[in-house]
Amino acid sequence: MTTKKIGVIMNGVTGRMGTNQHLIRSIVAIRDQGGIALNNGDVLMPDPILVGRNENKLENLAAQYGISRVETDLDRALADKENSIYFDSQTTNRRAADIKKAIAAGKHIYCEKPTATSLAGSLELARLAEEEGVKNGVVQDKLFLPGLLKLKRLLDSGYFGEVLAVKLDFGYWVFEGDWQKGQRPSWNYREEDGGGIIVDMFAHWRYVIDNLFGKIKALSCLGATHIPTRIDEDGKPYKATADDAAYAIFELENGIVVQANSSWATRVNRDDLLTIHVDGKLGSAVAGLRDCKVQHRVQTPRPTWNPDIANEFSFKDQWDDMPENEVYENGFKAQWELFLKHVACDEPFPWNLLEGAKGTQLSDLGLQAWRERRWVDVPNLAAVAEKMV
The missing domain is CATH 3.30.360.10 (Dihydrodipicolinate Reductase; domain 2)
Incomplete structure (x- = not known):
């Protein structure tokens, strides 16, 4: 049995959702259980680096949960070849710019939603990830x-x-x-x-x-x-x-x-x-x-x-x-495990940045319907993307 480390840049984990669901109940929980067992008998172990603007908060979180790496300079974390995945749970208006940086650095992308503040921004991220050939996913925890x-x-x-x-x-x-x-x-x-x-x-x-x-x-x-x-x-x-x-x-x-x-x-x-x-x-x-x-x-x-x-x-x-016929994992953790196996073993993961863009599309159309006080059609996203290009 071989333990394979996979470096994960976690940006924005000092926030409520980032700390509780993504750090403590997902990545820390995966590490505490001894990693993710793979079909070939190996174990996949996430190696997180906590990134953010407040060094004291990062250091406190890292000390509390046994994490050895923190960084306030995102560019430096992205330059480290040991880090394969970039994860973003920052505020919405900061997310797209840093995801673009991570795509340009060749990192696989996993992020919270909305992926951007507009449909055009969300579609751009999906296009850039496809062009760069990086794997990508969006949290769809529910x-x-x-x-x-x-x-x-x-x-x-x-x-x-x-x-x-x-x-x-x-x-x-x-x-x-x-x-x-x-x-x-x-x-x-x-x-x-x-x-x-x-x-x-x-x-x-x-x-x-x-x-x-x-x-x-x-x-x-x-x-x-x-x-x-x-x-x-x-x-x-x-x-x-x-x-x-x-x-x-x-x-x-x-x-x-x-x-x-x-x-x-x-x-x-x-x-x-x-x-x-x-x-x-x-x-x-x-x-x-x-x-x-x-x-x-x-x-x-x-x-x-x-x-x-x-x-x-x-x-x-x-x-x-309905009966409890099985033991259910934390939803965030379950999807993290699927994405980590997607990156490491090429296992299927259908919830990519294009799927995330569909959420932004619906938000935009909801705001439009409210603003114009009318029913609004939801066009096929592929056709919308083609028109934007």
Whole structure:
């Protein structure tokens, strides 16, 4: 058995998502388990170098998790031939420029989404990576959530029969920062810094819808800035210039209708922070982050509408839980392992920068639909890319 080290530049891991999901629960977890076992008996071991602007934060993270390499100069990290992969989880408006540097240096690319602040920028990254011949991937973590994996199993089995409609509900209350500290960074609520829930979440809804339900034909979208003033990390009030809620309808090519509500200004009264309710002719399901409940056609009760008496039904008790038939990995870690094997062993990895560009396309079209107050068609991305070239 041979242990193969693979150098990974991790840029932006001092942020909330970068620290928790990508560093601690993915790369550190992979190292703690002894690496990734390959089919030939060898072990693949990621060797991270933490890159960022704050050396103290980098040093503290490295010391806490047994990482020996930190760097504040990205160019120096890119020049090191021992580093094969460049990973980016910086703020959106910093991402594209550094990915371009990494592509030019011949590094394989793995990054958070959105990949850029515009569709043109996202398509340029995909084109540059293809021209340079570097492997590339985009984080599409929700596909690896236990609840969505269970939902995918139902879809693949034909459980629903013909799928009719989907209701996707996501969000929670993000504190304004006065009574309680905000649990998301202030840049999320400034359009000029790449913030906004449409830019953030439509990239997720694109790959979820594409991979589970079908291709999007058209959409309508209404955005809103419900909380106009928030308090930043220094305790100073600032104007929220980006949307903190979006209410969208997606029409799919196969006739399925998807309603998607996304909000950082809603208080949760549902089973999870994200729920996906699927209705089909033969049955329905509601998937959350980890669980999935089902109600088949033959088990569907007959509710009675009578506002003059107390409701006699406990509707949630009329659904059955799908069983836990397997142990589920952290979704971010699972996709990291697939990408590392893609680079080292050329194993398939379909979620590339072009797939990431589809998320940016949907965000752009969502903002357009809101701005123009109308339905907007979703054109084939390959045709769009050809026109841009």
